[in-house]
Amino acid sequence: MLSRIADSLFWLARYMERAESLLRVTATHNLLSLDKDVNGPLTWRPVLETFTSTNAEEINQISHNSGAALKKLLTDPANSNSLKAIIGKARENARGIQDYITKEVWEEVNSFYHLINQPSLDSRLSNYEAADILDLFTRHSVLYTGITDITMARGTGWGFMNLGKYIERCTETIVLTDKQYALNHYRVDDTKDIMQWRHLLMSLSGYELHLKTYRSYQYTHDVLHQVLFNEDFAHSVIYSLGRIDRHLQDVTKGHISEENAALIRNFGRLHSKVKHMEIDDLTNKSLQPFLETLRHDLLHFTNLLTQKFFSYA
Numbered sequence: 001m002l003s004r005i006a007d008s009l010f011w012l013a014r015y016m017e018r019a020e021s022l023l024r025v026t027a028t029h030n031l032l033s034l035d036k037d038v039n040g041p042l043t044w045r046p047v048l049e050t051f052t053s054t055n056a057e058e059i060n061q062i063s064h065n066s067g068a069a070l071k072k073l074l075t076d077p078a079n080s081n082s083l084k085a086i087i088g089k090a091r092e093n094a095r096g097i098q099d100y101i102t103k104e105v106w107e108e109v110n111s112f113y114h115l116i117n118q119p120s121l122d123s124r125l126s127n128y129e130a131a132d133i134l135d136l137f138t139r140h141s142v143l144y145t146g147i148t149d150i151t152m153a154r155g156t157g158w159g160f161m162n163l164g165k166y167i168e169r170c171t172e173t174i175v176l177t178d179k180q181y182a183l184n185h186y187r188v189d190d191t192k193d194i195m196q197w198r199h200l201l202m203s204l205s206g207y208e209l210h211l212k213t214y215r216s217y218q219y220t221h222d223v224l225h226q227v228l229f230n231e232d233f234a235h236s237v238i239y240s241l242g243r244i245d246r247h248l249q250d251v252t253k254g255h256i257s258e259e260n261a262a263l264i265r266n267f268g269r270l271h272s273k274v275k276h277m278e279i280d281d282l283t284n285k286s287l288q289p290f291l292e293t294l295r296h297d298l299l300h301f302t303n304l305l306t307q308k309f310f311s312y313a
Contacts (some may be wrong), residue, residue: 005100006160007310008093014164015090020141021172022051022083026073027134028202044069052079067126075121084116102151108144159250167302170240177227178291186287190220197223204235225279241271263304270297
């Protein structure tokens with residue numbers, strides 16, 4: 001497969017996974033903002049800091065204005081990580097590889113692109129329709145995932161798409177976990193009510209699973225176990241790393257070289273770091289450095305992967 005094609009497949013999947021994450025976090029925050037939070041009124045500051053490069057002054061101006069925050073996150077052309085920008089980049093990648101993706105995948109990406117570019121969206125995000133719009137976007141994101149899963153051939157291209165998808169998912173889980181535990185000053189020994197962790201769990205589609213799986217009242221400890229080490233949770237770090245391992249083997253299979261072997265070894269060290277970590281090894285002092293190192297190692301692996309297969313840093 002040409003490196004240009006592999007590159008576009010990788011980034012198409014990565015951008016669409018990023019769009020889904022942005023929508024989950026935004027929809028969760030919008031929903032919880034309608035209720036009284038245990039910590040007082042919810043501010044959009046953490047979401048804006050995570051998904052935009054907006055300066056502190058502008059964040060202060062819009063952090064308590066849901067309409068303005070939603071526009072910044074979803075439709076603002078000046079925000080390079082807005083939903084509109086992400087879907088635009090996904091469509092650009094899909095447009096150049098239509099012979100390598102199914103017609104249904106292209107049509108869904110194209111449909112999403114035209115939906116997010118409707119001129120009436122900004123005004124509708126400022127009123128009661130905002131929740132309905134977020135729900136509509138989320139349905140399109142889920143529809144893309146389902147269409148891709150049932151129509152794409154399981155070849156090398158599928159491997160590159162899933163490498164992009166799960167690298168993005170793993171990165172997002174690390175970032176969101178770090179952000180939420182930072183608000184708790186990384187105190188894993190604190191006993192916090194489940195309501196304190198509702199935002200993180202709902203943003204990762206894991207709230208219902210948590211209630212059905214974990215029976216203790218050590219929510220701070222249990223949530224950390226779920227998002228990092230629960231292999232049955234589709235958005236956990238260990239689950240994403242397991243999928244990366246599988247698809248890395250797929251794209252390197254039958255191509256024996258020292259470069260491929262070095263890439264596999266590099267990922268193996270990263271995977272083992274999480275796979276063989278004990279939850280009790282993460283303390284108030286070690287959690288933040290662990291998450292930071294994990295994110296750095298994943299970024300380093302991604303750079304090696306892109307240099308190897310796509311010929312860029």
